[in-house]
Amino acid sequence: MKAASAQQESLRREAVKLRHQFAQGSRGIFSGVLPASKVTEVIREECEAWRDRVYSPATTLRLFIGQVLGEDRACQDVLSRFLAERTAEGVAAIGLNTGAYCQARQRLPLEVPDRLYREVARALEEKLPKEWSWRSRRVKVFDGTTVSMPDTPQNQNAFPQNSEQQEGLGFPIARLGAVISLGSGAVIGHTVVACEGKGT
Known part of the structure; x- marks a missing residue:
């Protein structure tokens, strides 16, 4: 004890x-x-x-x-x-x-x-002045990017090469997306997925 x-x-x-x-x-x-x-x-x-x-x-x-x-x-x-x-x-x-x-x-x-x-993020949102809202709503934006990572079997399993890459060439690529509060600048939510080409 x-x-x-x-x-x-x-x-x-x-x-x-x-x-x-x-x-x-x-x-x-x-x-x-x-x-x-x-x-x-x-x-x-x-x-x-x-x-x-x-x-x-x-x-x-x-x-x-x-x-x-x-x-x-x-x-x-x-x-x-x-x-x-x-x-x-x-x-x-x-x-x-x-x-x-x-x-x-x-x-x-x-x-x-x-x-x-x-x-x-939640605490920052709660502390924002009401005047920082638009028509009494909190404005959120979405942004995304891609990142490449080392070509390890573990990364290849989680983020397999997309069909646009020639097999055996290139690195695993992940697509990151985030919902961001325009008022606080805090990331409210995010996702990480395998990049499957330009449309993902």
């Missing part, structure tokens, strides 16, 4: 750190829309039981978001900043080998960031 309560407290502390990370600097908008309690709730619901490790789901999520939004997106940079943070807090140092962090990212269920971005 003590291990479970210690894990709960650790999760709560990491959720608070996640919120504080984005409450600073130009990312202050997150401070009012992503409460630590929501991060904790989503992680508890979406993550299977985890061992008490350096890269807990909350820590991994926080580091990964910082990596995506940071100037230097290298795993090594993320770990350097995390080491500096731990040193400043007087916590045991970590090694700078990126393997454990990368494995922790792979263990993090996709549902965690997916639910959290939707929560942020």
Whole structure:
């Protein structure tokens, strides 16, 4: 029972750190829309039981978001900043080998960031002034793009080459689509599908 309560407290502390990370600097908008309690709730619901490790789901999520939004997106940079943070807090140092962090990212269920971005979008929509609506309606736009990815068997299975590509040539291509709030700029919903040519 003590291990479970210690894990709960650790999760709560990491959720608070996640919120504080984005409450600073130009990312202050997150401070009012992503409460630590929501991060904790989503992680508890979406993550299977985890061992008490350096890269807990909350820590991994926080580091990964910082990596995506940071100037230097290298795993090594993320770990350097995390080491500096731990040193400043007087916590045991970590090694700078990126393997454990990368494995922790792979263990993090996709549902965690997916639910959290939707929560942020919902909260931002609720905070929009009424004057930002058009005829009392929230305006939404749709945008899309394509991305190519490494030619691995796993990617080929999920995103097979379309009929316009010669077999064995080219890379798997995914088509991304997003519904975006014109008022807040937040992505409200998204989809990722295999690209099946120009009409998809």
